[in-house]
Amino acid sequence: MTGRPGWFLPVQKLMWCVAPLLTVCLVGCGGSEYRFPGHKPKPAVTGVTVVCSPSTIQPGQTSQCSATVVGTGSFNPAVSWSASAGQISTAGLFTAPSLPTSVTITATSQWDPTQSGTATVTVGPAQASNVQPIVVDAGPAPQTFTAVNVAFVTVTVCVPGTTTCQNIDHVLVDTGSSGLRLLSSAGGGVLGLTLPNEPDSSGNPLLECAVFGSGYAWGNVAQADITVAGEMASSAPVQVIIPSTSSPGVPASCSSQTTQPNMGDSVQALGANGILGVGLLQQDCGLACTTANKTIPAVYYDCRSFSCNPTYVTLAQEVTNPVTLFAADNNGVLIELPVVPNGGSLNPSGSLIFGIGTQTNNGLGSVTVYTVPDSGPNAGDITTTFNGTAYPASFIDSGSNGIFFLDTATTGIPLCARPNDSWYCPNTSPDDLSAVNQGANGNHGAVNFSIEDATTLFSSNNTAFSTLGGPLPGSFDWGLTFFFGRNMFTAIENMSTPGGPGPYYAY
Amino acid sequence: MSIFRFVGDHCKEVPRVLLSALLLGLPLPAMAVLGDNAASVLTDQAHMKGTLRSVDNRTYVMHEITSTTGTVVREFVSPAGVVFGVAWEGPFPPDLQQLLGPYYQQAQQAATPEQQQRRRRAPVVIETPGLVMYETGHMRSFQGHAYVPQLVPQGVQVSEIH
Numbered sequence: 001m002t003g004r005p006g007w008f009l010p011v012q013k014l015m016w017c018v019a020p021l022l023t024v025c026l027v028g029c030g031g032s033e034y035r036f037p038g039h040k041p042k043p044a045v046t047g048v049t050v051v052c053s054p055s056t057i058q059p060g061q062t063s064q065c066s067a068t069v070v071g072t073g074s075f076n077p078a079v080s081w082s083a084s085a086g087q088i089s090t091a092g093l094f095t096a097p098s099l100p101t102s103v104t105i106t107a108t109s110q111w112d113p114t115q116s117g118t119a120t121v122t123v124g125p126a127q128a129s130n131v132q133p134i135v136v137d138a139g140p141a142p143q144t145f146t147a148v149n150v151a152f153v154t155v156t157v158c159v160p161g162t163t164t165c166q167n168i169d170h171v172l173v174d175t176g177s178s179g180l181r182l183l184s185s186a187g188g189g190v191l192g193l194t195l196p197n198e199p200d201s202s203g204n205p206l207l208e209c210a211v212f213g214s215g216y217a218w219g220n221v222a223q224a225d226i227t228v229a230g231e232m233a234s235s236a237p238v239q240v241i242i243p244s245t246s247s248p249g250v251p252a253s254c255s256s257q258t259t260q261p262n263m264g265d266s267v268q269a270l271g272a273n274g275i276l277g278v279g280l281l282q283q284d285c286g287l288a289c290t291t292a293n294k295t296i297p298a299v300y301y302d303c304r305s306f307s308c309n310p311t312y313v314t315l316a317q318e319v320t321n322p323v324t325l326f327a328a329d330n331n332g333v334l335i336e337l338p339v340v341p342n343g344g345s346l347n348p349s350g351s352l353i354f355g356i357g358t359q360t361n362n363g364l365g366s367v368t369v370y371t372v373p374d375s376g377p378n379a380g381d382i383t384t385t386f387n388g389t390a391y392p393a394s395f396i397d398s399g400s401n402g403i404f405f406l407d408t409a410t411t412g413i414p415l416c417a418r419p420n421d422s423w424y425c426p427n428t429s430p431d432d433l434s435a436v437n438q439g440a441n442g443n444h445g446a447v448n449f450s451i452e453d454a455t456t457l458f459s460s461n462n463t464a465f466s467t468l469g470g471p472l473p474g475s476f477d478w479g480l481t482f483f484f485g486r487n488m489f490t491a492i493e494n495m496s497t498p499g500g501p502g503p504y505y506a507y
Numbered sequence: 508m509s510i511f512r513f514v515g516d517h518c519k520e521v522p523r524v525l526l527s528a529l530l531l532g533l534p535l536p537a538m539a540v541l542g543d544n545a546a547s548v549l550t551d552q553a554h555m556k557g558t559l560r561s562v563d564n565r566t567y568v569m570h571e572i573t574s575t576t577g578t579v580v581r582e583f584v585s586p587a588g589v590v591f592g593v594a595w596e597g598p599f600p601p602d603l604q605q606l607l608g609p610y611y612q613q614a615q616q617a618a619t620p621e622q623q624q625r626r627r628r629a630p631v632v633i634e635t636p637g638l639v640m641y642e643t644g645h646m647r648s649f650q651g652h653a654y655v656p657q658l659v660p661q662g663v664q665v666s667e668i669h
Contacts, residue, residue: 145626147626177645178646213631256603257602258600258631259603259631259633271626284646295576297576377597377648380646393648395645400628402629407632420625422632458625470627472630473641474643475643
């Protein structure tokens, strides 16, 4: 507000006391103690207090400030406004500058300029939109196979530092890996951009062999600006997955790490146009691929003259979880998916939300934090106890499309008839089960889950099933089935969050 | 779980392994391995540049090779001197082509999905009359095992192959 010059008359004073937005009041404002000038002590201002609301705003936004002038006698409560940055009107309306800062707002009494009061307005960084829509649908075109329980998002990639960009649809959201991997056009992917290759320390092409549970991905390490929701990772190392028919060919030391096929041979083989690894790790390999390891593992390859040999890399050269490269909301992700009833749903949608406890939409609330070891034999794992037996190599993974656990001999749940014999078909469907998950921090919680007959489930056109399961001897893989109806947090290693440092899962 | 005894204390099996390799004059096979003889353990050790410890469990001998990358491979040898099972765990998968030998191709073929109604996205599980196997894990942590049911000695629980 602004103070008004001139002598203070009763009517004016009353107006000032009740006028909206003008909170200037004088001691004795109630009226009963009012005395005409000349019948009271010499007027004096004894203090000025300032309040601005809201006290935290974004660049360019406004905050309304008001002053309360306290004094004795009949004085003019008018004030003059000033701000250490940005602009403030004579009515006390503050407009924030364009850059984040802390601004001091001062109101000075015009009656007695030695009397003033201050307030602080925090101008925070612009809140990025941190929500990217998820769809659980039948997968990328041409949908010749039907995906089930796969969370897809669209990711924008750009040649670094340029506006040469492309939206890549149907990128699989994977909390079980870290880093963005895109299927090359040679492999049938939609990627049309030529992303610059990242050289290794010798200046030669750097390629990577990434082994997943269901196959391997071979291809160049390249750089891209990645934009998801309002977040951007600049010059992020990504993998461009190439098929077996491309050069350089797949080294035997890569393909022999699994009996499973090259996932880069086709869209069908990958089941997506790419994989967005937003898991527990900052880099996919970490220190084990740097000179900190006395042996060079078969992960990153120096490919000079199309002859590829394992090579050390630096952490900065490794394919990196893009979330850690965001300016904000960079300590993890929250995946929100709706409840899916028995029998399944068609194309449900959800959200991939960046950050943990960084904005109003990603607070931990009352969830339980399950920390996981960041190294050792059970790195990234929780312990699941089922029927009294603990399985310490269990994990949570949005990139798996069921709850995969134990075997028929242990669970008594038969496999389905061919061709669905990699899934469970319980004799009584649904088969209601219970397990207990425990983190390395000792936190534990019971999980009730149900398994339905997969062959019956698959007889519908639904794309999301909360009761789909299959065997995995010796452990539990809590896949996307487990995410429906839960808010699932994945915190990144060594990043601080309101629930403590990552890595952890929380739900 | 049986009580394991370490080589340093009860090393009656390992000399037999060495002996068989030396006395029989076996050229160490290039691929060693599931279904092969015990001498192949040493080939694996050499291939992995690993350290070896062996545990006599009466019904079988378990040879554990730790590679310099931290991956541990365990090979289970029957009294008849045949590798009937293998298991692994660690930050990287081992060379499965080396470890599984002829069963590697069998696993590839068994894992080739039929025209399933819906594809399974998960670690692979193979259960055929001639080979039982799983490969699981995620970045920085991989596990798995494979065994040939016909070669598993009497009295051995397959759950011990891990």
